Amino acid sequence: MKTVKILSPYNQAIVGEMPESESQDIESAIQRSQAAFQVMRKLPRFVRADILMRAAEGLKARREEFARLIAQEAGKPLYDARGEVSRAIFNLSNSAAEARRFSGEEVPLDMDAGVFEYQSTDSSGKPIALQDLNLDKLSAMRRRIGIARRFPIGPILAIAPFNFPLNLVLHKVAPALAVGNSVVLKPAPQTPLTSVLLQDLLRDAGLPDGALEVCHCSVSLAESMVKDERFAMVSFTGSAKVGWHIKSIAGRKKVALELGGNGAVIVAEDADIDQAVARCVRGGVVYGGQYCIGVQRILVQRSVYDNFLKKLIEKIEKCKVGDPLEEGIDIGPVIDEGSAIRIQSWVEEAVAQGAKIETGGRRDRAVVQPTVLTKTQPNMKVEAEEIFGPVMTVNVYDEFEEAIARCNNSKYGLQGGFFTQNLKHAFRAIEDWEVGGLMINDVPIYRIDNMPFGGWKESGLGREGTRYAMEDMTDIRHLVINYA
Structure with a gap:
C-alpha cells in the first residue's frame, strides 16, 4: 500500500x-x-x-x-x-x-380507548358512574404493554x-x-x-x-x-x-x-470586564483560532467599550507565539501556510474596506499573530464568514436588542457568549439568539463533552x-x- x-x-x-x-x-x-x-x-x-x-x-x-x-x-x-x-x-x-x-422506554397504551370503543357518558352526555362501567373491559385496556427498544x-x-x-x-x-x-x-x-x-x-x-x-x-x-x-x-x-x-x-x-460558526460574544455594561477579557482572549486564540466555536465577533456596550478594548489588547499582546512543542506557548501555527495566507488576506481586505488593526495583523509562514480589528461591518469576510484563525472583531452597541440583532446577522448559529448580570436579558437572549448553545458569563468555546452540541442555520x-x-x-x- x-x-x-x-x-x-x-x-x-x-x-x-x-x-x-x-x-x-x-x-x-x-x-x-x-x-x-x-x-x-x-x-x-x-x-x-x-x-x-x-x-x-x-x-x-x-x-x-x-x-x-x-x-x-x-x-x-x-x-x-x-x-x-x-x-x-x-x-x-x-x-x-x-x-x-x-x-428505550415503556410507551403507555391506555391513554386512549382506541379500538375498545369505550364510552364514559350515556346518550344524554351524563357521565356513567364507575360502578356501572364494564370493569373487565377497562382492565383489558390496561393489559397491553408497549416497549420502545433502541x-x-x-x-x-x-x-x-x-x-x-x-x-x-x-x-x-x-x-x-x-x-x-x-x-x-x-x-x-x-x-x-x-x-x-x-x-x-x-x-x-x-x-x-x-x-x-x-x-x-x-x-x-x-x-x-x-x-x-x-x-x-x-x-x-x-x-x-x-x-x-x-x-x-x-x-x-x-x-x-x-x-462552522463565527462565534459572537456580547459584553454588557454590567459585566465583570476582567473576566470577559480573559475568556475572550482564550476563546479567540485557542489553537490559533481554529475552533468552530471560537470567539470571532465581540460586541461591547458603549459605556465600557474603551476599557474592554484596552484590556483586551494588553492581554492579547502578552500571548506567547511559537513552536507548539515548547512548554508555555499559547499560539502555534494554523494548519498550513495556505490557510495563514487566506487569514491575512481577509484582514487586509477588511482594512481596505475601513476596518482598523488594533494589534497583530502579521504572519510568519503558517503562524498568524493574534489580531484585533475594530470598525468592521457585518458584510466583511472577517465577520460574515468563519475565519478559522486568531482574529477577533470588536464593535460597540447601545441597546440589548441591537446586539442580539447583529449577532443573528449571520448564516451561522453554533454557540454564543453573553457577559451580563441581568437575568432578564439572559433568558430573553436564549429566546431570540439563533444558536444551538448560549453561554452566560462565558464564551462560545465552553463545551463539556456530554452536553448537546450542534447548530442552527448553516452550522449543522x-x-x-x-x-x-x-x-x-x-x-x-x-x-x-x-x-x-
Whole structure:
C-alpha cells in the first residue's frame, strides 16, 4: 500500500508516514465493518462498556504520547493538546457509562380507548358512574404493554476534522461503539496518525476486529463511501460547504453535520470586564483560532467599550507565539501556510474596506499573530464568514436588542457568549439568539463533552454529545404485548 508523509505545520518536519487507502482497500474495510457490526450489535452492553472503559484507562497511561503526537501533526500547543487528551478520556469513560444505562422506554397504551370503543357518558352526555362501567373491559385496556427498544443501525461512516484529531473523532466513534455499531473513519488528511494510534488503543482494549476501520483516502473515494448504501449513517464535522454537499449526495442514510460558526460574544455594561477579557482572549486564540466555536465577533456596550478594548489588547499582546512543542506557548501555527495566507488576506481586505488593526495583523509562514480589528461591518469576510484563525472583531452597541440583532446577522448559529448580570436579558437572549448553545458569563468555546452540541442555520444538523449522538446512531423498534 502506498504511504504519504505527514508533516508538521510549524516547521514541515516529517511526523510519520500514513498508508493511503485505494478503492480495493476501501472495499475491504467496508466488508470488515459489516462483519464487525454483526458481532458488535449482539455484544451485551456491559461488554461494550468495559471495552470503552479499558480504552479510557489506556489513554490515561499514554496521555503524553497522544498529546505530543497531536502537537506535532496538528500544530496544537502542548497545553491545548493535553487538554484535548483529558477531554478524550472523559469522552471514553462517559460513553462507557452511557453504554450501561442507555435504553428505550415503556410507551403507555391506555391513554386512549382506541379500538375498545369505550364510552364514559350515556346518550344524554351524563357521565356513567364507575360502578356501572364494564370493569373487565377497562382492565383489558390496561393489559397491553408497549416497549420502545433502541437498536444499533449499522456501520457508520465518520469523517473528522484536523483541529481536534482525537476528541472530535471520539465524538463519533465512542457513541457508535457504545450502542453496538461499527465505524469506518476517514480522518482529516493533515492528522491521520492520531486516528491510527486511537485504533491501536481500542484494539488493545478488546474491540473486535473491523469495528473501527481507518481509511486515509482521496476526496473522490470519500465521496464514494458517502454514497455507499451499506453505511447506515454519515457523521461529518468540518466546513459548511462540504457538509451540505455530503448531505446532498448521501442518499437515504442518516446524516449528522457539525459545521462552522463565527462565534459572537456580547459584553454588557454590567459585566465583570476582567473576566470577559480573559475568556475572550482564550476563546479567540485557542489553537490559533481554529475552533468552530471560537470567539470571532465581540460586541461591547458603549459605556465600557474603551476599557474592554484596552484590556483586551494588553492581554492579547502578552500571548506567547511559537513552536507548539515548547512548554508555555499559547499560539502555534494554523494548519498550513495556505490557510495563514487566506487569514491575512481577509484582514487586509477588511482594512481596505475601513476596518482598523488594533494589534497583530502579521504572519510568519503558517503562524498568524493574534489580531484585533475594530470598525468592521457585518458584510466583511472577517465577520460574515468563519475565519478559522486568531482574529477577533470588536464593535460597540447601545441597546440589548441591537446586539442580539447583529449577532443573528449571520448564516451561522453554533454557540454564543453573553457577559451580563441581568437575568432578564439572559433568558430573553436564549429566546431570540439563533444558536444551538448560549453561554452566560462565558464564551462560545465552553463545551463539556456530554452536553448537546450542534447548530442552527448553516452550522449543522443533529446534535453531538454522548447520549444525543447515541440516539442518532440507533433507531426504535416498538414491541406491543397483549396479555389480556
